[in-house]
Amino acid sequence: MKQKELFLQADAALRSVIDRITPDQLDRPAPAEWSRTPNPTVRDILAAHARDEAWVPDVLHGRTIDDAGDSYNGDLLGDDPVAAYDRLNDLATAAVNEDLDPDAIVHLSYGDFPVQDYLEHTSTYRAFQAWSIARQLGWDYSLPAPLVEILWEVIGPQIDGFRAMGVFPPAIEAPADADSETLLLCRVGYWAPMG
Template sequence: MKQAELFLQADAALRSVVDRITPQQLGLAAPAEWSQKPNPTLRDVLASHARDEAWVPDVLAGRTIEDAGTTYDGDLLGDDPVASYDRLNDRATAAITADLDPEKVVHLSYGDFPLAEYLQHVSVYRAFQAWSIARLIEVPFRLGDTLVDNLWEEIVPQIDGWREMGVFPPEVAVPADAGRETQLLGKAGYWQE
């Protein structure tokens, strides 16, 4: 399934950035739109991603928020946030590599969707968060050609609809000779010089 491949690529991209976060950077202020918490820090954002990773096996199994109850409440990061995130990421990766039915309906906090659509949603989120976090912590990062091509195929044809739903900010102009990754970031409203 194409969306499972996209998920694995985007999830690996996010992990590659998370693994470069230092303990000192966890206290950095993060943009307000990255979190529902007031005055979020990078640790708050990482905690949200950890919870998102933790949910993947349950979502794939068809569980609902009610089924999980308080399973994912509290601090999932502990004393070693990056290692804790990595453990949850390993579980999510293992769940995604199982035999999956793209039409299976999964239950999300914002409604029920076919599995393929859920994977598309979370892949887009992970990929652009990887890029954004890398910018915040000032580490070199590229989405990579394969991930860019897959994101392009998944989102560009319907980007105006995504934008209307508030998923993406307005498109940003990029240099005329920009490569495909920069073009994608511009279309999604993320590119910055």
Template sequence: MTSPMKADQLFLASDAALRSVIDRIEPDDLHKPVPASWSSIDDPTVLDLLRSHAYDEAWVPGVLAGASVVDGDELRDTDLLGADPIAAYDALNEAATALVRAGVDPASTFRFQYGDYSADEGLSHLALYRAFQAWMIAKHLGIPFRLSPELIAGLNQWVLPHAEEWRAFGVFPPEIEPPVGADDETRLLCAVGYWVP
């Protein structure tokens, strides 16, 4: 029997999955459009999405320290990607990974724009965004990718019990009926409404 995945392990696995996809984005892909639902800006591109993920990685140190955007958000107006967007993202990813690997205080509070959460809940929120974005970006660009069995198990543990609650908040689209004979990855993606044939 597989032991439960800890929240920090889920974050690290999800973050690594997203990086594995981002590192295979070709320069010509950066200006391709992505679905409008993936971004709050008009006519978003892959580069815009990468900017969003770079920002999310850059905020991890602040989140772990109990900071919030309400305290100030210098990162929002900062060019985090520069001339080499993938390398810049990788550097931010490495910094976030190192901090989480060094240990997260379980008694800390993560202060997100939508509320305050315990460290475990906060890490699971950060993880679900990364994991499902990894799959969606790969699918969108035709990059070969599958969620690992360990990551699927962790998402089933940490995310699925809250899927309906988060769906009510608009985080997930409607659930999809899985096809006959669906594998574990497909069933998970259908449960959160992201699966695309």
């Protein structure tokens, strides 16, 4: 299942970025459109990703929001936010590495979908957040080439449809010398030059 490989690669890319975040960077502001929290910080974004990771095993095992109750409310990060995220990421990775039925129905906050669609949705979010967080923190970062390749393969044909649903902002004109990663980031509306 391509979506499984996509998830594992995108999740690993996001973790590689999160693992570079230092304690002093957690209080830096994050773009308002990344969060429902007023005046979000990088820590708020990390908290949202931690919650997203925490849900993966439950979602893949068919649990609903009602089943989980308030399990994932409150602070999941504690005194060592990056280590807390990594523990949740390990659990999510183990769950995705199980023998999954791509057509099994899982229950999301926005509806019921096959497992393969869930993995596709969450992979897209993770991959582009990895790049966006790194850029927000001023790092020279590139998505791994195999991840770019599988994003083009799985997400590429659906970009316009996702954009119509409000997932992606308008496309950006790519520079003349754009590589595959830059072309992808421009197509989904996220690319910006280092400034």
